Amino acid sequence: MKRVLDSLNEGFHRVMKERPEVVVIGQDILDPYGGAFKVTRGLSTDYPERVITSPISEAGITGVGIGLALQKFRPVVEVMFGDFTTLIVDQLINHGTKIYAMYGQRVPLPLTVRTPMGARRGYGPTHSQSLERLFMGVPGLNVVAVSPLVDPGELLTQVILSDGPSLFVENKTLYSHPLWSEESSIQGMKVTRSEDTFPSCTLSYGEEPDVTLVTYGGMTPICLKAAARLREEEELICDVVILHEISPFKVDAIGASLRKSRRMVVAEEGTYSWGWGAEVIARLSEYRFDAPPVRVAAREVPIPAARSMEDEVLPQVRDVVAAAIQTVDSDLR
Amino acid sequence: MKRVLDSLNEGFHRVMKERPEVVVIGQDILDPYGGAFKVTRGLSTDYPERVITSPISEAGITGVGIGLALQKFRPVVEVMFGDFTTLIVDQLINHGTKIYAMYGQRVPLPLTVRTPMGARRGYGPTHSQSLERLFMGVPGLNVVAVSPLVDPGELLTQVILSDGPSLFVENKTLYSHPLWSEESSIQGMKVTRSEDTFPSCTLSYGEEPDVTLVTYGGMTPICLKAAARLREEEELICDVVILHEISPFKVDAIGASLRKSRRMVVAEEGTYSWGWGAEVIARLSEYRFDAPPVRVAAREVPIPAARSMEDEVLPQVRDVVAAAIQTVDSDLR
Amino acid sequence: MLSQIETDFRDMLLIRRTEELILQLFTEGKVSGTTHTCIGQEANAIALISQLDPAIDFVMSNHRCHGHYLSFGCSLEGLLGEIMGRANGICGGRGGSQHLKSGNFFSNGVLGGGAAIACGLALGEKLKKQNGIAVWCLSDGALGEGVVYESLNMAALWNLPILFFVENNLYAQSTPIALGVAGSVVDRAKPFGIHADEIDTTDVEQLRPWCSEMIEYVRTNRKPAWAVVDTYRLAAHSKGDDNRPEEELARHREHDPLYLLRRRVSDACIENAEKWVEDVLAKAAEAAENSPASTMDGELS
Amino acid sequence: MLSQIETDFRDMLLIRRTEELILQLFTEGKVSGTTHTCIGQEANAIALISQLDPAIDFVMSNHRCHGHYLSFGCSLEGLLGEIMGRANGICGGRGGSQHLKSGNFFSNGVLGGGAAIACGLALGEKLKKQNGIAVWCLSDGALGEGVVYESLNMAALWNLPILFFVENNLYAQSTPIALGVAGSVVDRAKPFGIHADEIDTTDVEQLRPWCSEMIEYVRTNRKPAWAVVDTYRLAAHSKGDDNRPEEELARHREHDPLYLLRRRVSDACIENAEKWVEDVLAKAAEAAENSPASTMDGELS
């Protein structure tokens, strides 16, 4: 059984083999340690010259990545925990994306910043956040998030091969999750993939949906569980739309389902306000809804270390279920 | 004629006089220079011990502010251009707001970070951004923005006297703008203020509104011009709702107007996606709309230095006018 | 009355046993998340932090904070409860192993940023014309973060009473210092005009007077200092990840600060200390066990 | 053929007159936004940057970048057009005074961050086993940014061919160095094990050989160096903001790099240079004037 982690690692090996311009920089990425979450395992053994272990200087190594990209390399910078991307905001917003677009000509900047985001492991307030929010809507920056649905190693490869700066988000809970990407049917749902480089996937029971669940990344398995439960216990049929390119994103797949369901729940692991879901709802507001769309997200507090409290703060299957029910029960003001 | 700048400076002087625990830190804030935009002018002469000019270390001085706040001071940190708040994201997200809320007890952290945001002065891609977006929705952080409608010096004072960390946003174009805050009628519109510490203001022609314009900060005068033009040229009546506490924000004033207009335009100077307006629309999606709400915001490119191009990229009166017309002409999909 | 060495032995033993218990709780799956022990580095914590005055001084610590916390006189029960996610945790279970606050003690698992906050705490002392000092704890890895140098510059410019307490344990997670830190650790503060000194020992009896001098330098001169202790962590970085060569570990085990003292104190002292620690720890563990799981109630929810 | 000193005089004069013209355009309201001139510092730009090879070397400059840009051989027309917001601007009017790119030359108005990017450029040279070097330009104020030290550490750890070019002009905007920089400027790189040297002159004839040595050190040893030039800006920080005492300015005007050379070259040389500069500048200004205002067309819109 291949897991998301294996796929990422294999994809990484493949792209480094095929593309001599791929260079990896990060903290503690050398073998035998192979990186805090082991995504980079084996790379330093196979490509010792192109895998550079770094000091604990998140801003510094992102800048180095930008410089390497200007030198026509395809650098991949690992930020050990997504929480520490707070330290690279200046590099990405005022340097990387600016170089890409402010000089009156497109300056290719194939930089990938990879980072694990997310909670549910008891790591506490500074090692559990989903901060990709900070990078959504940054002009010139692509944010791509892994799910078990689209081969993660292939997704990573495509990000690495793109010509602009990208943030590649890996939700920690997914690392050990089995891949679904080869399957055409998942938990009784049919999968439709868009033709894009970073596909949108629509999972559907083949029946007219009552509600469209929209999500990405680590909330994918949770939304699927919610869909199953809603079907069994509430006789509510959901489509689940999973995006991979989350900023900027295409509304097509969401819109197509919404036209049928006219009800939407957007689920994400990050905090509620100005989260991913805010833009999804704002963008889809041109559509006719039978009930206000509902967002499911983390409570707006630091994520507690104790698992008991962490569970209370983070969005759970039950929250997605409740939100879907709400869209069916409620009405516009 | 008192300008926003004068009011800020007077408020600053007042609060420093009344509150010995207010300490100011920033770059180039000593007299005679008095700060890049002169908001701090005179403070170092009157309170030499409490005005500290700093090295060019945005992260560092924000951290110092956090430490001072823990010492029961009320530090005000100036970031010379809002563009450089990219450098304090870690301090605000992983330190200041975390200290405030992650230790199982409320640790008072009365830190104010003040900064000028915005463009329209030809300062180019790295000195013109409206990056407050980055700080909206950060748990525990208040974002407050100046307008000419609510006494800016008083607003600043209230932020300084609040017990949590805040970002205080001053749009550069407002500095020289005359104060409207004493007036009960502005450009023929009646002003209603909410009772909150950071009031919401509704400007209305006293007629049933066709459209509700929602905005904050530097877009305030632009929205008022748009409202006037819409009334004169299009016979469309707008309410203009101006918020000052922009994150978190209260929907009451917006909702009250929306219930009448059922059409909304949200205008901001920052970039479009995941901007302030996204959350406004998402939050108000419970309301009945007769047409999809429309956002007016900056184009998603670096802000060019040349004024000709800057004007093309930034939201103008004409864009607000067009958006309002769009809400009247368009229909839901 | 215990002599200084006897007290130090007992207090270091408490830290050691506490952290061993914590590791065991993780192994048994009773706790989730992560933790970083200071096993092997206890002498630093005791020698420096226990000489501070919790009523007036401030400590800003990092991910490897238990020893600092206990040496500052903070509650053992509160620590165990915190790590076990109980309501009696010092932060009600919210912070966990890396995020502790008790009085003037703070820790945060994000490296670097605390340096500037400690400068702010020190600036507060200066503005209030008080006698306290601020201590910021770091190890070699944190030298990679730029804000450290912003802080050194401010500390020197403004004559801040801050002690940068560098526990150089030669590794940052899996990264040996040679791959993470160029040049000299002790010299890093010198171009800022900051008094810097280094001591290479795990012997609390050597550390104590040296730490006392460094503290006094800061307290008396109202100026920053950079105090580098060369040490070694004998346990894994966090729970079990350790790729260091066994010979290297063995070599350093001979400098285990507890082992050093065991050869100097009496058997009775050792026995009493073991007994006392066992008791204290058992009580604290029991209190934590009996405390309910923490919940999101109260003003912070 | 002009001698070295004659060439240098002419090139420095071009920078001076160009910036004077730019300031005049601002005063006349023909340009908006802001600009930072290197008036008084031209010798640094000429002595260091003009000795680089634009085909293989990289320059990462800052807000005060016109001198570096011209010394690297980039287009004068492109610069004037850029600042005037014309389509013929080197960046099509998008960047303005602070954000220039031409070939291997880059500038950005945000302080600090370029240090790390220059390290990346240097690392690229290393990985490609090429001969180029990267130069990052900073002044005393940028020493406040933490990323500078992250970059020094990486540059030293990885033996990067990068030259940190520190134009210490004693001020950061309105802030005198004593209020912004603790300790020593030249020493800041030393604890990282980086070769550092300082020269206190505005005399291009002294600077040229010294810069040549610093460049050669980096190019040959494939290692970083920290080159500090003590200098002075004779004009305001940006357009007109200047609170420095007149005596101080007067003292430094005696070291105006152009003034120094005027006493050494012939009257004919001066006359020819003035004439040449006037012509070149007039042509460039005319080209910019004739170029249409820039618009948001093309792939970047």
Ligand SMILES: Cc1ncc(C[n+]2csc(CCOP(=O)(O)OP(=O)(O)O)c2C)c(N)n1
């Ligand atoms: C900003 C930041 N980057 C990375 C990490 C992940 N991390 C936690 S501890 C550690 C190693 C720290 O090494 P050092 O500073 O030497 O402390 P030690 O573990 O040796 O006590 C790393 C990389 C972090 N916590 N914060």
Ligand SMILES: Cc1ncc(C[n+]2csc(CCOP(=O)(O)OP(=O)(O)O)c2C)c(N)n1
């Ligand atoms: C990150 C950042 N902070 C603040 C500024 C505003 N600023 C522009 S130039 C300047 C002074 C720079 O001083 P220095 O580095 O000495 O350069 P000089 O102007 O002397 O050439 C400041 C504070 C900036 N551009 N970037």
Ligand SMILES: [Mg+2]
């Ligand atoms: Mg270490």
Ligand SMILES: [Mg+2]
């Ligand atoms: Mg300077």
